[in-house]
Each structure stands twice: as structure tokens, then as C-alpha cells.
Amino acid sequence: MYQITKKKMLTPSICLMEVEAPRLAAAAQPGQFLIVRARPEGERIPLTICDYDRKAGTVTIVTQIIGASSRMICALEEGACFTDVVGPLGCPSDFVEMPDAALAGRRYLFVAGGLGTAPVYPQAKYLHERGAKVDIVVGAKTADLLILQEEMASVCDNLYVCTDDGSAGHAGLVTEKVKLLLADGKQYDQAVAIGPMIMMKFVMLTLKETGIPLVVSLNTLMVDGTGMCGCCRITVGGRVRFACVEGPEFDAYEVDFDEALRRQTMYKPQEQEADHKCKIGRN
Amino acid sequence: MAEKIGRVPVREQDPKVRAHNFEEVCYGYNEQEALLESSRCLNCRAPRCVQHCPVGISIPEFIAQVKAGDFAAAAGVIARDSSLPAVCGRVCPQETQCEGSCILGVKGEPVAIGKLERFVADWSRANGGVPVEKAPSNGVKVAVVGSGPSGLACASDLAKLGYDVTIFEVLHKAGGVLQYGIPEFRLPKERVVEPEIDSVRALGVKIETNVVVGRTVTIDDLLDREGFKAVFVGSGAGLPRFMGIPGENLNGVFSANEFLTRSNLMKAYDPENSDTPIFAGRRVAVIGGGNVAMDAARTALRLGSEVTIVYRRTEKELPARAEEVHHAREEGIEFRMLTNPVEILGDEKGWVTGLRCIRMELGDPDASGRRSPVPVEGSEFDIPVDEVIMALGTSPNPLIAKTTAGLETERHGCIVADEAGATSRPGVFAGGDAVTGAATVILAMGAGRRAAKAIDEYLKTKE
Numbered sequence: 001m002y003q004i005t006k007k008k009m010l011t012p013s014i015c016l017m018e019v020e021a022p023r024l025a026a027a028a029q030p031g032q033f034l035i036v037r038a039r040p041e042g043e044r045i046p047l048t049i050c051d052y053d054r055k056a057g058t059v060t061i062v063t064q065i066i067g068a069s070s071r072m073i074c075a076l077e078e079g080a081c082f083t084d085v086v087g088p089l090g091c092p093s094d095f096v097e098m099p100d101a102a103l104a105g106r107r108y109l110f111v112a113g114g115l116g117t118a119p120v121y122p123q124a125k126y127l128h129e130r131g132a133k134v135d136i137v138v139g140a141k142t143a144d145l146l147i148l149q150e151e152m153a154s155v156c157d158n159l160y161v162c163t164d165d166g167s168a169g170h171a172g173l174v175t176e177k178v179k180l181l182l183a184d185g186k187q188y189d190q191a192v193a194i195g196p197m198i199m200m201k202f203v204m205l206t207l208k209e210t211g212i213p214l215v216v217s218l219n220t221l222m223v224d225g226t227g228m229c230g231c232c233r234i235t236v237g238g239r240v241r242f243a244c245v246e247g248p249e250f251d252a253y254e255v256d257f258d259e260a261l262r263r264q265t266m267y268k269p270q271e272q273e274a275d276h277k278c279k280i281g282r283n
Numbered sequence: 284m285a286e287k288i289g290r291v292p293v294r295e296q297d298p299k300v301r302a303h304n305f306e307e308v309c310y311g312y313n314e315q316e317a318l319l320e321s322s323r324c325l326n327c328r329a330p331r332c333v334q335h336c337p338v339g340i341s342i343p344e345f346i347a348q349v350k351a352g353d354f355a356a357a358a359g360v361i362a363r364d365s366s367l368p369a370v371c372g373r374v375c376p377q378e379t380q381c382e383g384s385c386i387l388g389v390k391g392e393p394v395a396i397g398k399l400e401r402f403v404a405d406w407s408r409a410n411g412g413v414p415v416e417k418a419p420s421n422g423v424k425v426a427v428v429g430s431g432p433s434g435l436a437c438a439s440d441l442a443k444l445g446y447d448v449t450i451f452e453v454l455h456k457a458g459g460v461l462q463y464g465i466p467e468f469r470l471p472k473e474r475v476v477e478p479e480i481d482s483v484r485a486l487g488v489k490i491e492t493n494v495v496v497g498r499t500v501t502i503d504d505l506l507d508r509e510g511f512k513a514v515f516v517g518s519g520a521g522l523p524r525f526m527g528i529p530g531e532n533l534n535g536v537f538s539a540n541e542f543l544t545r546s547n548l549m550k551a552y553d554p555e556n557s558d559t560p561i562f563a564g565r566r567v568a569v570i571g572g573g574n575v576a577m578d579a580a581r582t583a584l585r586l587g588s589e590v591t592i593v594y595r596r597t598e599k600e601l602p603a604r605a606e607e608v609h610h611a612r613e614e615g616i617e618f619r620m621l622t623n624p625v626e627i628l629g630d631e632k633g634w635v636t637g638l639r640c641i642r643m644e645l646g647d648p649d650a651s652g653r654r655s656p657v658p659v660e661g662s663e664f665d666i667p668v669d670e671v672i673m674a675l676g677t678s679p680n681p682l683i684a685k686t687t688a689g690l691e692t693e694r695h696g697c698i699v700a701d702e703a704g705a706t707s708r709p710g711v712f713a714g715g716d717a718v719t720g721a722a723t724v725i726l727a728m729g730a731g732r733r734a735a736k737a738i739d740e741y742l743k744t745k746e
Contacts, residue, residue, distance in 0.1 A: 023494065023499050023500060024499060027498060027499050027500065032498075037455060039558075041550070041556050041557050041558055042558050043549070043558040043559045043560075044455075044549070044559075068558060069558055072558075083455070084455040084492070084493050085493065086453070086455070086492075086493035086494075086495065086499075087495065087498070087499065088495075088498055088499065089495065089498060223541055223544050223545060223549070223559075224453075224454065224463075224521075224544060226453050226495060226521070226680065226682075227521065227522050227680050227682070228463075228521040228522070228523070228540050228541075228544065228680070229523070229538060229540050229541035229544050229545075230523045230525070230537075230538040230540065230541055231537075231538075231541045233525075233532060234532075235532060240525065240527075240531070240532065245680075245682065259532055259633070262534060262632070262633040263532065263534060265534065266534050266562070267560040267562070270560035270561075270562075271560060274558065274560065
């Protein structure tokens with residue numbers, strides 16, 4: 001079960017895997033996520049679903065090495081198995097509920113930061129296939145950290161690349177690129193931002209005055225991912241919500257980003273300790 | 284007249300020692316102790332203990348077998364009515380059930396029925412278990428949602444009747460609350476929980492983990508596409524409640540569910556063998572007075588924290604098992620009764636620094652007859668803590684009701700089901716915490732067993 005049928009390092013620290021999970025692949029929708037465990041002692045790690053192949057019974061996940069557990073995931077080789085894969089979790093994106101006719105011609109702006117590119121892909125693909133107009137702004141620190149560029153280009157009308165150091169595309173932040181597009185007279189019916197919490201916060205601040213509705217996908221801490229623990233709780237519109245079952249997507253203008261950013265640091269000291277040990281173990 | 288003997292005390296780990304480890308607190312009876320204790324049973328003609336057992340175990344009958352030294356026969360008697368005796372012997376609130384109604388308890392101490400049940404179950408497991416009678420397979424598929432006490436009880440009864448049963452479990456390990464909720468020191472996982480689940484598997488029950496019913500598959504999928512003829516929903520009450528007071532989202536505030544899931548299911552208490560982190564504050568306040576509050580408090584204590592339980596009523600109203608409260612006190616947990624939190628205080632970085640509370644007093648009895656606590660005006664005071672754990676109860680997860688057409692729920696999200704477990708949707712039965720809201724292992728098992736009977740009748744009349 002949960003065999004890795006394909007593995008590809010997209011960058012030295014980001015890997016793409018196709019994993020056998022037939023029930024999950026049959027049910028997955030854009031916007032949803034899954035949880036994996038890399039070994040019997042492993043943590044439950046939530047990852048966004050990057051793609052799914054219902055026929056082959058596989059789901060595609062993209063993982064970036066940021067700590068001990070993600071390092072373990074990326075160390076699994078093709079042919080190896082995850083101990084557990086469970087999902088799909090969370091609610092599908094709102095547009096999944098909309099009739100295809102309403103999506104045709106609807107103008108979408110996606111803003112993807114770093115690993116956030118992966119969950120944007122199935123959403124853009126779904127919308128592009130149904131005739132929506134899709135623009136994507138992708139940002140990364142440097143050109144060699146950009147992922148899935150060909151795939152992204154194939155599911156949108158315009159792909160705009162930004163890098164912090166100017167090694168590819170626009171030199172600067174995604175928010176600057178978004179401002180330039182709007183200054184050029186580009187118009188959108190809906191914007192979606194997925195990436196680091198801090199990026200989503202600044203995209204929200206950038207778009208606030210424009211009146212363009214903005215959805216963000218929150219990558220909070222989680223344990224079970226099914227509404228049991230409340231570890232993922234955040235404040236949206238003054239109400240406490242569980243990102244795992246009521247999200248992960250929310251109206252960006254209602255999200256308390258500062259609280260969400262702070263809550264992400266809950267286990268920082270323990271995580272750093274674990275990653276340190278993990279690296280020692282490898283040497 | 285035979286010489287009267289008192290209730291045989293049970294051996295336990297020294298409180299000072301066990302406050303620092305996760306080994307089981309209670310050692311249970313050995314053979315001599317069990318024989319002696321069993322001799323106290325009067326073998327009443329109209330045994331009140333049986334009436335007060337939610338699954339109706341023939342208590343005097345099994346105790347008579349213990350007395351006769353035939354422990355295997357005793358295990359056989361229990362197995363007729365319970366598939367999880369080693370669990371129930373450890374976690375049932377005996378003082379309000381079987382033992383609470385024991386005639387010996389009127390003037391002295393009741394027979395230690397729970398400890399005898401545990402002894403028989405542990406002896407039986409160590410000696411090859413109980414051979415069970417199983418009807419030949421009838422090939423009829425029944426799905427069970429959730430592998431907690433109600434699901435396991437329902438599945439084993441159906442399997443004994445010959446049904447082809449598959450349990451779908453959302454987590455990566457079977458057992459539900461036995462696995463994620465109740466700590467190792469009260470209910471050992473490898474030694475007790477897993478063998479009991481294996482004995483359900485041995486009946487031919489399949490357990491498929493990592494399936495989120497409502498997301499991965501729906502109940503309609505199971506009935507329409509996968510050939511199941513009936514479904515039992517035993518999905519429990521997993522959604523934690525919070526108080527809605529300021530500061531509840533500060534770093535360092537957890538639901539008891541999160542804290543216990545990290546420790547129990549994910550084994551975070553054993554960092555050498557677990558990748559999951561857990562937060563161990565220097566001073567911890569646990570809010571609530573139920574078994575979950577005791578479990579969270581005693582887990583925090585074992586992780587090295589100083590622990591205070593904050594409860595808004597008095598000792599008398601504590602809903603936890605008497606034994607848990609007693610153990611918690613012995614281990615050095617402080618209790619603050621008639622105290623209710625009004626705010627959680629934090630520093631400028633958003634981490635917990637204290638708990639602001641108000642003193643309470645008992646007012647007039649409410650609708651339930653319990654005297655309800657009312658705040659004493661102007662009595663606010665602060666307790667310095669760096670971690671707060673909320674153990675205020677749980678409610679059922681709405682996912683299944685939301686994704687199953689025609690499945691009625693009431694306003695707390697509990698599935699509406701009759702005594703036998705039948706819901707508003709034909710072919711769909713439900714029981715346990717998903718129907719009643721958070722209750723006990725044994726009540727959930729009782730509901731699972733009644734539903735198994737109802738499912739059997741439903742499928743027989745349908746044919």
C-alpha cells in the first residue's frame with residue numbers, strides 16, 4: 001500500500017512523488033489536502049494534493065525539506081512505501097461547486113509562492129479545462145527554486161515569474177508583480193493566493209483596496225486533520241475556525257494572519273531540535 | 284458464618300515513582316488475590332450488578348467460576364457479553380454501575396467486580412484467549428464506521444452471526460478513543476488494546492485504516508457501489524469544545540484531544556521512538572473535571588509539569604471516575620474547585636503567561652437537579668501558568684451527517700437514533716458517542732451490540 005511509483009527531485013530540496021492511494025485518488029478535488037506518515041514512528045504531515053490520476057489510482061505530492069519529517073519523506077525512494085496516506089481532507093475549492101458554464105470566461109489570478117505552486121496547479125488545471133481565464137504569478141527566492149514551470153504554463157493563459165534576486169523573470173516580490181498587472185489594467189473576478197503565510201498576508205494587503213475577492217489556503221499545524229485536535233484553529237471574521245475541516249481555504253480579508261503566523265511557531269524549538277538530531281543521525 | 288473479609292486491596296505503582304513514568308498504575312490482582320476477592324461475592328439470586336452493567340455481563344456467574352478456580356470458564360462467561368473485558372475492567376466507572384449497586388456496598392465495600400473482570404481478561408489473554416463460536420459465513424457485507432468501542436462491539440457481534448464485516452477507521456491505528464484518548468498508564472496499548480482488537484480481527488472482521496468516511500468514501504458509496512447491505516456509524520464524539528474566552532488561541536493553549544492524541548496515538552511521551560513533538564510547560568492548568576481532564580493532567584505531570592486542575596463545581600460533582608481523581612491526588616496534582624477561567628493571559632509575543640479565574644459558589648439547583656455554579660462578583664485572581672489544556676468535553680464530528688442524505692441529527696450534531704440504533708435513513712444504524720455525545724466505553728459497547736442485533740433483524744426481514 002501507498003507505494004511511491006515515481007519520484008523526481010524538482011530542486012535539491014523539493015521532491016515530487018506519485019503515490020498509490022486508489023480510494024484517495026478517486027475522491028480528491030482541487031483545494032483538498034492529505035496527510036502522510038513516512039515511517040511507523042512518523043509524524044502526521046499534511047501536504048497539499050498537487051494532482052491526482054483517478055485511473056492509475058495515484059496522487060501527486062510535492063514536499064520541501066524544511067525539517068526532520070520532510071527530510072524523511074524526501075529520503076523515501078521510488079518503490080518504497082509510505083506507512084500511511086489519508087485523505088482527501090478539507091473542503092474542495094468553492095469553484096468546484098460552481099457550474100462549468102459559470103466558470104467559462106471567469107477571470108482568475110493565482111499568486112503562488114515557493115511550494116505553494118504545487119496546490120495551485122490542480123486548481124488552475126481544473127479552471128483552465130473549463131474555459132476560465134487564468135493568470136498565474138509565481139514567486140521564488142531564486143530561479144533554481146522555481147518548480148513545475150512547464151506544467152504551470154500548460155494550464156494558464158499567462159504565467160508571470162518573479163524571483164527575489166532577478167535570476168528569472170521579474171526581480172522582486174510577487175506583490176510587486178501583482179501591482180504592475182493591475183496598473184496595466186488587468187481585471188480579475190477572483191484571486192487565489194497560496195504560499196508561505198507571510199506572502200499570503202501581503203497579497204491580501206496588496207489586493208485589499210481593489211475589491212477583488214481573494215481566497216487563501218492556510219497551511220496551519222495539524223495532528224489528525226479531521227477536526228479532532230483543534231491544533232489548526234485560526235480566527236476568521238472574529239470566529240474560531242478549524243482549518244482542517246472548515247478550510248483549508250478562507251476569505252483572505254477575514255483571516256487574522258498575525259495570529260496564524262504566531263501559531264505556526266508553536267513547536268519551533270522542538271522541531272529545530274529534531275532536525276538537528278536527524279542530521280546528526282545521517283552523518 | 285464465614286469470617287468476614289474486607290475488599291482485597293489492589294497493588295499499584297508507588298505514586299512518587301509513577302509520577303515520572305508511563306507504565307500502568309494498577310498492577311491488578313494475582314491469582315490468590317482474585318480467589319480471595321471472589322469469595323466475597325454473595326451470588327445474589329436477583330443480582331443488581333447485572334442490571335447495572337450496560338452490556339449485562341453475568342457477573343455472579345463469572346465470579347463463581349473464579350471462586351472455583353476455573354478462570355477459563357470465567358472468561359467464557361464474560362465473552363458472551365463483552366468483546367473488550369481487559370479494557371472495561373480498567374476504564375469502566377464501576378462505582379456508578381455494577382459495584383455501585385452491589386449489596387455488600389450498603390454496609391461495607393462492594394465486591395471489586397472491575398478488578399476481577401480485569402484479572403480474568405488478563406489471565407485469559409495470557410493463556411490463549413477464549414474460543415468463540417461463530418456462525419458459518421453468510422456472505423452479507425456490513426460496513427462499520429469507526430473502530431472505537433461501539434464499532435468493535437458491533438463488528439464482533441455481526442461477525443459471530445456470520446456477516447462479512449469491514450471497519451473503516453480514519454486514523455492510522457484502530458481503537459478510536461482507546462488509542463488516541465486514554466493514556467498508556469491507564470490502558471496499555473501493546474499489552475491490552477491491541478490484543479483485544481486482534482481478537483476482533485480473529486473473528487474475520489477486516490479493518491481498513493486511513494479512510495475518512497464522508498471524504499474518502501461516503502456512506503452512499505458504501506451502500507450503492509461497494510455492496511454493503513447496512514452501515515453502522517460509530518464515529519464517536521471527536522470535536523473538542525473551547526470556552527470562547529479571550530486568549531484561547533495563544534501559543535500554549537491546547538485542547539485535551541490534541542495533547543492526548545500527541546501523547547497516546549503519536550507516542551510523543553517517548554521522544555526516542557516518536558517524531559511528534561509535544562509541549563511540556565513548567566506550570567500547566569487543566570480546565571475540566573472529567574476523565575479526560577484527569578488523563579491530560581496526569582500526562583502533563585509525567586512529562587515534568589506542575590499541574591493544577593481547575594473545575595467550576597465542587598469535588599462532589601467531579602464527573603471523573605473516583606479512582607482517577609484519587610490517583611491524580613496521590614500523584615501530586617493540585618485541585619482548584621469552584622474556580623472558573625475568564626481569560627487566558629499572554630505576553631507580547633503571544634505565549635501563555637497565566638490564567639485569570641473567578642471564584643464560584645453553588646447556587647440553586649438547575650433543571651438537571653445539580654446546583655449550578657455562579658460567579659462571585661469581584662473575586663477574579665490570576666494563576667501563573669505557561670500552558671493551558673481545555674478538557675471541556677467533545678461533540679460529534681459533523682462530516683458524516685453532512686455527507687449522508689437523509690441522516691437526521693439534533694442540534695448538538697448528534698445523530699438521531701432509536702434505542703436499537705436505527706437512524707432516519709433505512710439501512711444506516713448508529714450508536715455510541717456519535718449518538719449520545721461523549722459518554723463511556725461501556726455505554727458505547729452496549730449501543731454497538733444492540734445495533735448489531737437490530738442490523739441482523741433488519742437484514743433478515745429485508746431478504
